[in-house]
Amino acid sequence: MKNRDWYTSLVSGLLFPLQERLKDHSTVSVRKALELSQWWNRERLENLQLLKLRHLLAEAEAHVPYYRRIFAEIGFKAAEVSSLADLARLPLLDKPAIRADTEALKSQKARSLRSFNTGGSSGEPLTFYIGRERVSHDVAAKWRATRWWDVDIGDPEMVVWGSPIELGAQDRLRMLRDRLLRTRLFPAFEMSEQKLDRFLGELRAAPPRMFFGYPSALSHIARHAQARGQRMDDLGINVAFVTSERLYDEQRQQISKTFGCPVANGYGGRDAGFIAHECPEGGMHITAEDIIVEIVDRQGVPLPCGEAGEIIVTHLSTAEFPFIRYRTGDIGILDDRICRCGRGLPLLREIQGRSTDFVVAQDGTVMHGLALIYILRELPQISHFKIIQESLNLIHIWVVSGAKLDREITAKIEEEFKARLGQSVEVLIEETTEIPAEKSGKFRYVISKIAGA
Template identity: 25%
Template sequence: MRLFDISLFLKRFPIKRAKDELLHISAINEADYEAFLNAKKAEIVNYHLKYNNFYQSKVSEGSTNWESLPILKKTDYQIPLKERLSIDFSEKDVYINKTSGSSGNPIRFAKDKYSHAITWAYHIERFGWYGIDFNSSLQARYYGIPLDTIENKTVQLKDFLAKRYRFSINDLSEKALGEMLEVYKQKPFDYINGYTSSIVLFAKYLKEKSIILKTVCPTLKVCIITSEMLFEDDKVLLEKQLGVPVVNEYGCSEAGVIAFSNPDGEWEVDSKTLFVEILDEDGKPLPLGEEGRIIVTSLHNKAHPFIRYEIGDYGAFSEKSTFKKPILKKLTGRTNDFAILPSGKKAAGMTFYVITKKIMEESGNIKEFKVVQTKIDTFKINYVSEEPLTQEKKSFIAKTLEQFLESGLTFIFHRKEQLDRSESGKLKQFVSLVKS
């Protein structure tokens, strides 16, 4: 029984029409694709200028071309949702969700039912590259689960309809990881999907036990990680210990999947339902290969405008990118993830994390860690390991980090049984509590 498709149909998401449109878009050749994108951009802008009072208030009179349209930030959406909906849409007849809040206060947003359907259709298409069918493929899911009883039951129902077995990532102790392995021995999982850090921690457990997961779960085809950064050494570890290809999914709740690893190993950007730009600090388009702000436009969402929307990430397109097939070369983290130092210097939080990661893994049996800047000159490093770091190793780490950052900084190490995660189960590797 195709429970997943049936569940979308019962919610009145027109999934068949959405799939048909994606097939039509796929058939457009490269030479005509820029014209197709320009037409879709004009269509969604004109719609919201005519039917959405919120968007009208953001656009200056006389804005006649794409580059003159405003770049909207999350702060622009910090008003009640009903004031941002287009005419003829109400909260009763749209899909409503909210952002994670990892870059500030979460915002509620809406998608009309066709827009949400085409997002799902795109998702289905990409997972299909790896032989995954949402109606029949069993998923090992690494996401958080709500503690609220009603929300918990709702999530359980959704998991049943989508053939998902959800592992608890609130407990990643040695005992819990062992119990997790036993589930893989009993269930014919087709794929793993979820937060990077939790799956990496499980892979480290498998390495300690000298186990390749596919040998105990031979049905496993692929691992699809999302929501957190995937570093190359972690990808190597995952592919070795899981015994299957690792796919990197990048997206956000507002836009859906932005980039997805294709079978050629390229991080292919969605050019069917989205228009993605890489801009400099002045809002000017950057040449391929250069790093800048990621700006996203939803080409189908008529209920709620996400037009030239800054999602808060930095990245760069590959030089091989085309209008039909843009490739994300790299993703360098969030715009607000910076360490502000006493000298006024700013260090990119993710770069800082990568250097710390390399030093700590070379200095001891570190399973995972999190860096928190508590003061302008103080960093707390919470870590999980079998053995505590010696004072000598702590001093070496601190000295190396000072060489990268600057002298006069304080590093405080806390060994923990497990790290604190967000309510959703996400681990943010670097956090600054210091205001700019």
Template identity: 40%
Template sequence: MSVPAWFARNVFRLQEAAMHRPTFPMLEELERTQWLSRDDMLDYQTGHLNVLLQTALAHSPWHASRLHTAGLVETVRAGAVLPSDLSRLPTMDKRDARENVEQLVWRDVPGGVFPYTTGGSSGEPLIFHFGRARQAADAAGRLRARRWWGVEPGEREVYLWGAPVELSKTDRIKTLRDRLVNQLLLNAFDMSPACMDEYLEAMRAWNPKAIYGYASSLALLAAHAEARGTRLRLPALRVVSTTGEPLFPHQRELIERVFGVPVSVEYGARDAGLMALQSPDGVLLQMCETHLIEVLDAAGNPVEEGEAVITSLVSAAQPFIRYRTGDVVRHSGRNDPGGRGLTVLDTVVGRQTDFIVAADGRIMHALAVIYVLRAVPGVGQFKLIQHAIDRLEVQVVPDTYWNDEARAAVIRGLQARLGTKLALDIRLLDAIAPEASGKHRYVVSHVPVHGGLAQVGR
């Protein structure tokens, strides 16, 4: 049973205050700053960048050493660094963050420092640390974006998210807390047909105003509902928000068809934070108040489409300065149709591990092989794992139409894309397990992508 929205909102405020997280003051700030002009937003970012660099200089020896080498120390002390000056610093990556953690973390940061672990879906899990400012920024950014869609804090939401199979006493307390703030958590780690039937019924009873979860898990639930012939009646629902991974066009179309509302994409990462959210105008708006995003090629040169390299302005506890995310994004020169001063990203193309490398060196987006599998009758669910440039594992959950011709069609289609010498291992399974993070990825490549992504085929 839900509680009145005003009650849930007040419980949420009290919780954030008790945890010393300035979520609601930051929300008020974001409501104001989103309407800044581009020039005023740049001034805002510049001020916060200098505070971050001064903090890093004082409390993160690893960053301090790099600032000294780049000849930026006096400029940092004077508070005169411009975002364009960041190019004088080398980039950092997950290995840097992992191997130099004690030289990075400011353990006496006001409000405390908290360890966290990335999901490791890139093959490189990372233990990192964040403070209250980073937590509040992520929550406030999400609350602001919900308001774009007409969803106020405290209104009913469903989260299709990772959850433990067995609930401990602490987990039961969290479940009670979730209900008091009108959040219903459904376990993305358990997506069996029986569980998904229960999830659909729980959604009907809860009648949420927003649904939030992994893109692949929401697409899987929508496909299950459609296969069951289930009609979802959720009259309060305004938006389905996907996160954690790129949303493919066929997933968006499926989710919107089944749930009957628009899909809003959220772009973020556990280590890098919440970076961009989609507005009702269909554009992906950067969290300019909390992140600087550079788009670089493998050599570190600015490009229109390339790797997102971020500087988190709310990462004082463990500064992420010019941090290579491994995500491929495309910049846009457009302005927000809604009149905000937030930068528009054209799209998040995918992770570098979401690309397939053909035998002739061509780099192909995951969709190139996804469309092959989707077109074959008999393929219920699938996952492709590229172990080597000439070896591909194809996991298939077959339906009643699977036969020898379906198998042959899969082989023909993939070899047409990736080369006739491609060795294919087709494995028929009863179910495909999610990643450790709970996500259901269609394509995973263990073949390194060299030479940047300028030659990406879409």
């Protein structure tokens, strides 16, 4: 690690490891192991995955009522698993199944489970449980990826986040911990112009070495700085970590240009775990030591590298509450190349977004929401927008513009949308002064309410 000051060394080498030990987490030893295994070749990594998969399935068969029943119903025996391909014999696990059988998914050996929940794209809460082993592995994987960018725990960090789970837990102990770790929090759903001006002042007064937040929030801050004519590329920020939403090229460019730093994309979630992270060479590396990623078609059949389908995750460190062939609802593509960085960790070529980021034309054609996003982004009169596909026959567009849109502009929007979705689609355009983010603080440009979109 370069450019580490004495305080960062104190935090990463002593204070944070002490915290993890007090929590009975194995984070430090796991991270050290991950920093060795990341350089292994694919065959060695796959052998490790198979070893851990056999253990996970044996634990599930013996101690998890849900999987004991599933295995018996399909005649599956963990002891007979001889390759990673055998995983495809098991059914997919989805959110409705977890909601219906939450208690049956708990291992009878579990002793340290904590309840977590996530709203998901539909806003319907999903409650699940996580044990100490999984927490240790997820934190270690994130820590490893952070260090790829020459920053470490203890370096000054600005977190732009919006989850009520984090923001609601800012008690005195957590505030003290954040102060010791040099982490500051800026709420992503409270970004009025006045608060953004104050935030830019705080950045200038005490620049962080790294950002962490939603791409929509960081790009919004960057655009505000640009509009105010405030230079932010001389603060010495090393990297902007973004996660939890699709990262669009325009957002990457805006953040990087404004803050004078690279943008590192991360992919994962509370439910699925720390799935993948971008390295400085641009490779989106899967955390293969803990995560098996499959890409499947609409029938759940695995697809080869290069083909787009739903991202299915098996988390190998979840024996206490197994996530086996879990449906993320995201669409992606695997890559079979080796990254220029030399790491053997497999790659995600693309993460195209959630299945609800796709829209359906009247003739049944499924297309990514980008097909509609680009129509609005081409119009300089529009500063913000949100597209909601209510049905096959109705598309609702919220727009924010500097001046009222004239008939020529709205007619152009309607024409372009109908050309993609169908001539009889009703295009409802509503102008507003502000488009609020989701309750979590995330922002989604496109939402389709059509099942299976």
